[in-house]
Amino acid sequence: MSCRYEIPKSYTNKLSILDTEIAIKLVKDTFEKKLAENLNLTRVSAPLFVRPESGLNDDLNGVERPVRFDVPDAECEVEIVHSLAKWKRQALKRYRFFPDSGLYTDMNAIRRDEILDNLHSVYVDQWDWEKIITRETRNAETLKHTVRQIVKAIKRTQDRLAETFPQIKSFISTDVTFLTTQELEDRYPDLTPKQREDAVCKEHKTVFLMQIGDVLKSGEKHDGRAPDYDDWTLNGDLLIWYPVLERSIELSSMGIRVDTEALESQLKKAGCEERKDLPFHRQLLNGDLPLTMGGGIGQSRLCMVLLQKAHIGEVQASIWQDEMIAACEEHGITLL
Numbered sequence: 001m002s003c004r005y006e007i008p009k010s011y012t013n014k015l016s017i018l019d020t021e022i023a024i025k026l027v028k029d030t031f032e033k034k035l036a037e038n039l040n041l042t043r044v045s046a047p048l049f050v051r052p053e054s055g056l057n058d059d060l061n062g063v064e065r066p067v068r069f070d071v072p073d074a075e076c077e078v079e080i081v082h083s084l085a086k087w088k089r090q091a092l093k094r095y096r097f098f099p100d101s102g103l104y105t106d107m108n109a110i111r112r113d114e115i116l117d118n119l120h121s122v123y124v125d126q127w128d129w130e131k132i133i134t135r136e137t138r139n140a141e142t143l144k145h146t147v148r149q150i151v152k153a154i155k156r157t158q159d160r161l162a163e164t165f166p167q168i169k170s171f172i173s174t175d176v177t178f179l180t181t182q183e184l185e186d187r188y189p190d191l192t193p194k195q196r197e198d199a200v201c202k203e204h205k206t207v208f209l210m211q212i213g214d215v216l217k218s219g220e221k222h223d224g225r226a227p228d229y230d231d232w233t234l235n236g237d238l239l240i241w242y243p244v245l246e247r248s249i250e251l252s253s254m255g256i257r258v259d260t261e262a263l264e265s266q267l268k269k270a271g272c273e274e275r276k277d278l279p280f281h282r283q284l285l286n287g288d289l290p291l292t293m294g295g296g297i298g299q300s301r302l303c304m305v306l307l308q309k310a311h312i313g314e315v316q317a318s319i320w321q322d323e324m325i326a327a328c329e330e331h332g333i334t335l336l
Contacts, residue, residue: 006118007331008245011310014167017334023165024303024315030160031302032127034153036104039146041129044091046105049078055278056086064113080110085229086280088130089257089292097290102131107296118245118311119301121318130294133256138291140210143234143256144178146293147208150238150252151176158306168308171243177204180211181222193222194248201241201248210236212253214269227266228275228284230255234293244308251302254295260285311335 015023035041050056057066057079066079081087084107091103107128114120133142151174158170179187179200188196201207213225213232225232235255242249258266263284267273275281283289300316303309311328313320313335320328320335328335 006245006310007327007333008310011244011331011333013314013332013334014308015165017336019165020307020309020314023161023168023307026161026164027157027303027306028299031153031157031297032104034156035127035129035150035297038149038153039104039129039131040101041104041131042097042101044095044103044105046084046091046107046128047081047087048108049080050087051076052079053278055275055280056090057081064111067110067112081107082109082111083107083126083296084128085130085226085257085294085296088128088294089289090280090283092130092132092290092292093288097132099132099134099137102129102292102294104129106299116320116324119249119304121300121312121316123300123316123318125299125316126296127299128294128296130292132290133293135291138234138256138259138293140234143210143236143254143293144176144208146254147178147236147238148174148176150254150297151206154251154302154306157302161306168306172240172306173205175204175206177207179207179209181209182211182216184209185216185218185222189218196222197239197248201239205241207239207248208236209239210234212236213266227258227270227272228263228281229257231258231262232266233262240305242305244310249301249305251305252295252297254293256293257291258284259291260287309333 068077068079070077105128107126109124110122111124112122114122155172155174158172162168162170184196188199211233212223212235215221237250238252239248239250267275300312303315304312309315311333317336
């Protein structure tokens with residue numbers, strides 16, 4: 001595992017360690033409440049690990065290795081979840097949610113193959129959410145409306161934080177620019193995907209980048225997506241321009257989930273048609289699961305941004321390389 005990090009010029013930590021902990025609690029409590037209100041969600045409990053043969057774990061980009069261990073008394077092996085994208089869809093049916101309502105939960109994971117930097121840790125904590133939609137509302141307008149509601153919850157949380165800690169200034173824009181990955185490639189054909197995101201966010205501040213996972217006209221993908229949870233034509237990433245690091249930052253990955261047709265198509269494109277035999281996929285192909293949309297919102301990532309920190313380790317306790325710890329300490333970046 002390699003180590004990359006940025007030390008922003010003239011960085012000033014606006015909060016003491018104790019005030020940081022108080023502010024983290026304020027952000028999490030406020031945002032969780034506003035998210036639930038805006039999207040009509042109910043909090044539920046969720047698993048930390050699942051059996052690999054269930055097909056419930058998220059493959060992310062298809063190369064990340066899950067942490068696996070045995071449970072002798074249950075005579076099985078389990079994997080720590082990468083996300084709960086598939087589990088949530090089953091839970092919506094099991095708990096008998098109805099259209100335009102859904103659930104959210106605390107998702108904790110260990111992603112052993114993450115490259116450690118200012119934004120990424122091997123410890124992942126997210127609000128994972130999922131809600132039921134109908135065939136009539138399974139469209140881009142529903143997706144865009146939901147994005148705007150999430151941005152409103154983020155903005156209200158930052159305003160509440162600024163009321164308590166006046167040294168924290170609000171900068172999140174609620175004016176969301178919607179672009180597809182193809183439109184972004186057309187706009188900046190000579191830039192890399194990450195450079196394109198930086199360029200568009202610097203101009204528009206808050207951006208929802210749509211249609212991630214499929215191949216673009218250039219023959220390349222903007223980014224990878226597992227073929228069996230998001231519909232690649234109805235998904236996206238919520239990005240903002242972050243002035244502390246002078247770059248774009250992803251706050252959420254979300255989308256309308258695959259229906260039978262999208263699952264068939266995307267499994268074929270990804271060369272993963274053998275997954276049709278897994279329990280989750282059989283349920284979906286048989287029409288036994290509801291149509292849904294959902295996503296994940298990084299808890300530490302959101303706290304880092306709203307508290308205007310330079311490193312995610314300032315708002316979560318994790319593992320970092322000695323070189324990174326020393327460099328952060330030298331520049332006044334206090335890792336927990």
